Amino acid sequence: MDKKTTSRDGTSLAYEVTGRGPVVILVSGAMSTGGTVRPLAQRISDGSTAVVYDRRGRGESGDTAPYAVDREVEDLAALIDAVGGEAALFGVSSGGALVLRAAASGLPVRRAAVYEVPYADFLEGGAEREAAYKEDLNRALADGRRGDAVELFLRMTGLGEEMIRGARQSPMWAGMESVAPSLAYDDAVMGDGLLPRERLAAIPVPVLSVVGGASPEWMREAARVVAETVPQGSHRVLEGQTHMVEPDVLGPVLAEFLAG
Template identity: 45%
Template sequence: MPHVYSADGTSIGYDRLGDDGPALVLVGGGLDDGTENRPLGEHLATGFRVVNYRRRGRGDSGDGRPYAVEREVEDLAAVIDAAGGRAHLFGASSGGALALEAAAAGLPVDRIAVHEVPYQVDDAMIATWRAYRRELEAALDAGDRDQALTLFMRLAGSSEQDIAGAQAAPVWPALRALAPTLRYDAACLGDGPPPTHRLAMVRQPVLLTTGVTVDPQMAGLPVDFFGAAADAAAAALPDARRHTFPVEGHVADPAVLGPLLTTFFAG
């Protein structure tokens, strides 16, 4: 698998999924080692030079310290450079927040699409988010990756039964390996609400997509959680457009999302 080196020397692994068309970089969300976006990338690879990378601390990418969101922006800059110097961006969940931060920082980005970025928009959820960040830091500082994952799943609206099922599933060890990167996702999302002053700096066209309801695995979230977050972010962006799919799914179906992205990125 190819790698690039970020400004701080951290090695970042990526895959090329297409050879023709404009460059398109996929940015993964929480607990994703690059596999979650791959089906979407394969769907889009017929019309784009898709690059699907592993964010730092995930898969075969390094984890240079100390961490800062600025380092992740530099990682993405290195990936864009390897993709040809300019690219469209697609970001899933917290990866969407990182994509928007990268655009605000002035990276050579054309169009940006983000799916269900979990910004917090009401006082109760903002308070819950800030408590989660404190508890997550304490759990990871103590080396308790199981607790960190449990905190994250509760925040995401999973039931205790869902959490117990995940802990007993074969995937749990892989999630434990990724648990330290939950700090990174939290840092990308900041204090919780959309960062309106930075979003105002994003001059590129931005597409914000959501499902009509929350994913069944996130049933504990408010019904329009992601829709409200997307609406608030769109209000702060100079050139935003919204689309709501008639199905739920925090990991969007490539057959549903892919055609919309193809049209949007084509301008």
């Protein structure tokens, strides 16, 4: 990241800019940094000024206690101000929940797009699973058990026990533990894990909700209902894609929406 700006509470935010055209800020999800969405930013940079950033508590950005979801909305406000005063937003997974919250908050956002926000309304026992995860995660982080926190997250995403054990032995594990405290931030962004219908109904700008055709049925249903709940919603299914969407598949769809 070659640029810095400062959020309202003094937190330093690292970001980078690619391309030319209307500005779009890309928001990563849990266990990730701005580098995670960099390939997508490059894919849409022909027609957009794509901005990627490290969310607070990860990568090259700072962190300021105590955490609050509103501080992350203020981070987006600071970034929008730094890159011209208006922007479209795109968010993946829990980053999408943050984008929808920001779009409903009155920031100068012209359009918003999200990919597979994991609202648990449509997963059997989803609310109970979310509540149990929240309790176990906060306890692990309070005890300083970052590795256990990462395991909880991976298990929540459906990763098998053998793959989790393998991940613990991989060179990437230390980096995953380093951003483990930010798992609580993403969990806070998701709230109770259920779709915030009143907030979504208040979003005043066009919203594109995208989902992978090979993703679980509950995820596909969540994406559809997001599009139905916002006043100016549209919905796209990317055939063959999962939660780990390929930038070359998502990029053209996102670029078309941003140009709209």
